[in-house]
Amino acid sequence: MAQNNSANNMIATHQRRNRTKFTADQLKILINTFNQKPYPGHATKQKLALEINAEESRIQIWFQNRRARQSFQRRTEPEQALESSQAHRQHLPVESQATLDRRCRTCYTSSQLRTLIKAFKNNPYPGIDSREQLAKEIGVPESRVQVWFQNRRSRLFAQRKREPDEILEQIQDEGQNP
DNA sequence: CATCTAACCTATTCAAGGC
DNA sequence: GCCTTGAATAGGTTAGATG
Numbered sequence: 001m002a003q004n005n006s007a008n009n010m011i012a013t014h015q016r017r018n019r020t021k022f023t024a025d026q027l028k029i030l031i032n033t034f035n036q037k038p039y040p041g042h043a044t045k046q047k048l049a050l051e052i053n054a055e056e057s058r059i060q061i062w063f064q065n066r067r068a069r070q071s072f073q074r075r076t077e078p079e080q081a082l083e084s085s086q087a088h089r090q091h092l093p094v095e096s097q098a099t100l101d102r103r104c105r106t107c108y109t110s111s112q113l114r115t116l117i118k119a120f121k122n123n124p125y126p127g128i129d130s131r132e133q134l135a136k137e138i139g140v141p142e143s144r145v146q147v148w149f150q151n152r153r154s155r156l157f158a159q160r161k162r163e164p165d166e167i168l169e170q171i172q173d174e175g176q177n178p
Numbered sequence: 179c180a181t182c183t184a185a186c187c188t189a190t191t192c193a194a195g196g197c
Numbered sequence: 198g199c200c201t202t203g204a205a206t207a208g209g210t211t212a213g214a215t216g
Contacts, residue, residue, distance in 0.1 A: 019184055019213050068208060105194055105203050154188060
């Protein structure tokens with residue numbers, strides 16, 4: 001009982017989607033776009049998805065990972081990054097592109113929400129199969145289901161921090177068997 | 179086995195729409 | 198005007214492929 005890795009147990013049981021293998025041609029276009037615009041808006045991501053024939057959600061993840069890698073490299077090797085890139089433009093108004101072009105907010109119906117919440121109570125960390133089945137059931141893309149679970153978990157954590165005890169009653173876990 | 183990186187995670191913030 | 202909540206972000210972790 002010394003080690004407490006509750007999240008790890010959850011993660012270990014669920015199943016990931018198959019790892020995407022981008023071709024050289026796809027990567028060429030992705031990298032090229034990234035160098036021009038590391039924060040593409042929704043329209044750009046949709047266009048990219050068509051152009052390289054990949055799911056838009058995979059493109060979004062690719063940009064996230066690429067930015068993280070770049071900022072990490074910049075932290076570890078500050079001088080080399082300076083030389084290779086003419087970082088003239090400051091990164092302050094960088095959101096102006098992305099925020100202008102966001103994906104339209106998904107409006108869930110009450111019945112869709114009932115299904116999501118029920119599934120969440122059953123398992124807050126659904127694998128790819130569960131997410132896709134759920135997406136099909138309520139008629140939204142799988143990527144929206146994933147984001148919904150992410151937001152739901154985050155808010156549950158935040159709420160739990162604020163009110164450590166009272167939440168337990170609201171959740172009404174019918175049985176958390178060890 | 180070491181390295182790379184897609185997939186996934188939490189935490190936080192932005193912003194649309196309802197009250 | 199504030200609140201709820203979907204969408205986007207940063208930054209960290211996990212795991213599949215490859216030399």
